[in-house]
Amino acid sequence: MSVQAPKRRNQVVFPSESEYRGQLNRRRRKASAFQFFCLAMLSVAVLALATLLYTIVNDSFGLVAIVNENDPRDIVAGLGYDPEATSLQDVSYDELVALLETTVSSGVGRRLEREQRFYEDRLVFEDDGIWAEICASDAPPTGCTSAPRDDSNVFALVQERVVVPDVIASNQLIPSLLDQDAFVQEVVAAFEADRFPDYTIDQVTMEWRAWFNPTFLFTPQNSTPEVAGIRTAILGSAWLVLITILFAVPVGVGAAIYLVEYAKPSRLNDFLQTNINNLAGVPSIIYGMLGLAIFVRVFEPFTSGAIFTDGVPPSDNGRTIVAAGLTLGLLTLPVVIISSQEALKAVPDSLRHAGLALGATRWQTVRSQVLPVALSGILTGTILAVARAIGETAPLILVGAATFITTDPTGPFSKFTALPIQIFQWTSFPQQEFHNIAAAASVALLLLLLTLNAVAVILRNRYSRRAE
């Protein structure tokens, strides 16, 4: 059905009715084609993201063929408990330490103790005299100053040293769900091909393993992938986030307020603005180099904590959390400034004029009228910027995040590691198990980011509702 328009004069420049209808069909087809194209692009994007998620989740769960040197159940029984009722995790701290005492060599035990003590008041492996001596020396080990181990720490140690689990083969989630027998066949075939000369096939148990599990979150780092956890990394990342926020938010929001509310247009201002915009796009590794040169080296007395203590500085060099946090802070600073500027610019000028016309100073107007309205935008921008900073790896590598550190950070002047660093390190090992825990750590990182984004959305909704 076509709509007949009333006859107009001067029809010459417009198409006739039938021409118009033909054109209209062509136009409609073109419009549909474009719509379809955009939908296809969206699908590509969704597919790519889904593949990413799939890969990560797939590697985080699945069947494993595991050989324990000492079966945890036997160990529990050996301690006098009923293996059905009690698991190794329920065993007390002291018993676990005693177990270690009997199992590990004294050399290994002393090394462990020097890394981190077992008790505050007594030494397990080391001799008191020698301990006092080494702690008084120029380069005391970390165990002298750090807090003693805790339950999960020692449990991980027992796992590592006494149980000694060895995952000889692991399977991904989807294959594990769909076809368990295939995996079993694979393992059997591997044994027949004599791929595991150290073990016999009856030592092997098939377990369903969730590489990403609550224990994983609370277990410290370990060189054995079966035992390793991301607690140190999470704490490291948390400290970094804190320092990043403490630095970037006041400086960034303050700078944005000045640029939007107070600065008069001038060449200097344009210059500043251009530079801030450019800095937002600078590759993060360059910030890493900056952090290394300035915070780690030049500011070493500050970042190692030396100027705050008279005696032994908390760290022997500047590669500490505070240096990395400041580096990440600098990284996020331009983004915070720009998003805060946008949030402030979005506040209509009529509010400012209304405030000023009542005889308020600029600051009074900004504080009472402009900032409350801009707050949701500022918060959103900040949280999103910080969320991105959590995932930065390159600058942290340069500034000296340790790739292997088992002690929790105790303060801003501690050595540290972070989630992305951990993931980076684990994926560089060839063993499949490391890939599994890298995937599990990625799941943790993604969940953390999701949480931060959710917080951003909630805060934005809450504050924008208030502004109305």
Add this chain to the structure above:
Amino acid sequence: MTNETSTESRIDDVIEQGMTTEPQGPSRPVPETVGPPGVIETKSMNVYYGDFLAVADVSLNFGRNQISALIGPSGCGKSTVLRSLNRMNDLVPTARTEGEVHYHGENIYADGVDPVEVRRTIGMVFQKPNPFPKSIFDNIAWGAKINGFRGSKAELEGLVQEALEGAALWDEVKDKLAESGYSLSGGQQQRLCIARAIATKPDVILMDEPCSALDPIATLRIEELMLELKENYSIIIVTHNMQQAARVSDKTAFFNVKLDESGMRTGRLVEYSPTDQLFTSPTEKDTEDYITGRFG
């Protein structure tokens, strides 16, 4: 015996001879009001935006407890003049004012004068109602607080009530002072802005096209309010609605914009007369052309 058609043609003949002159204003000059200076007086004020001379040589004497209207075509500088009276023009980075603006005899553009202080006693109401995104109560109270209000809570409440009564809004909002200012209709929001302005007890209220965003009924209510406010305040209003200026103002100033030799459109004051006279027999031809619609 004459018939009808020749009657018509006789008149046509005469009319075709045409007017030799056009109606002028009063034949005797209107005496200059050399009275006491009004509440605000501008002396040869020029306002520049960068190199652009927006309005030139404005000398106006605004009377106390009167409503003065500024009218003229767009671009004639009337809003610029208004904003110069409370130094709101300072907010435009390229704006520059020459000449003097005397408020109670003191030049508000002299060195050392703080615009913040000027704006407390010369309040402003804007074209589009712009209440703060706060409660009705806080909208009014804020102005008092930032100017150092030291009274008790009860005194603050009294001040808010007084301001809302003065703006003829109290009865409509007295039961919902905690609600957001945005919950009011357009006309009520504008009255809220007026209440907010009078809460700081100003002397003069400047209004920049206060009714142009409102419907006719709301407009008439605001005009009624203006006539009441006149008793206690001096009001200067910019309006593009000639009939509004005719209805509410005591004196009207007509501004015109002309292209000068260098191609710059500068606004100038053409006439400042009592409203009755300006709208029935203005002294300047430019004014007459504008109000009769003969304007190119």
Add this chain to the structure above:
Amino acid sequence: MTGIRDTNIHFHQGLEELERKVLSMVDRAEQMVEMAVQAVTSDDVDLAQRVIELDAGIDLTYSEVHQDWTSLMARNQPLGSDLRRMAVLIQLNVTFERMGDQCVNIAKIAQFNADLPRVERICEQIREMGDLVRPMIRTAIEAYVRGDVDEARLLPAMDQPVDRLNANMYKETVAVRNNPQLLEWATKMLMVSRALERIGDQAVDFGEQTAYLMTGEWAEFDEDGMARPIDEHPID
């Protein structure tokens, strides 16, 4: 002046049309004066009837003008000289309608007096009054159309002989009081004289309206045509 565009052209066209109608009334009235004077001084009853018929036209135009004026006023909000012209036109509407009525009065007297004997002297004087009043009307029309205040100011002087002739008419009437028929005739002619005197005053009013339109000040003319402002206080 180049560059001036009339943005209010529909109103101005309506105003011009209104003005044309009003002026047509006074033009017709002037013709009616001529005819009525002729009729009453020559006992021409048919001519008198013609005058009465012409007045119907004036009355029709009067009512049209009134409606058009109200409509123009409601739909536009005229200001300045437009407003003054509107004020003037509605006044003139009434004035010219009355002018027509005065002519009708003369025509009716012509019919009434047709069978009565007449006094030639009186007729001469009436004819003279007619010859004085008609140029006044024309002068007033031209002054209005040309916007010429000076010309309008000539009108009071032109009115003085008319007033004198009217004042004299009483003496002429009294002179024939002994003849009842002549007295009746002469009494009626006195009314004709008064009608013509009123028409003269109406022409002066026309001139005053013109002066108001052109100057924006309302003033009544005194004998020399100088404006005497309605209040002596200066505009504040």
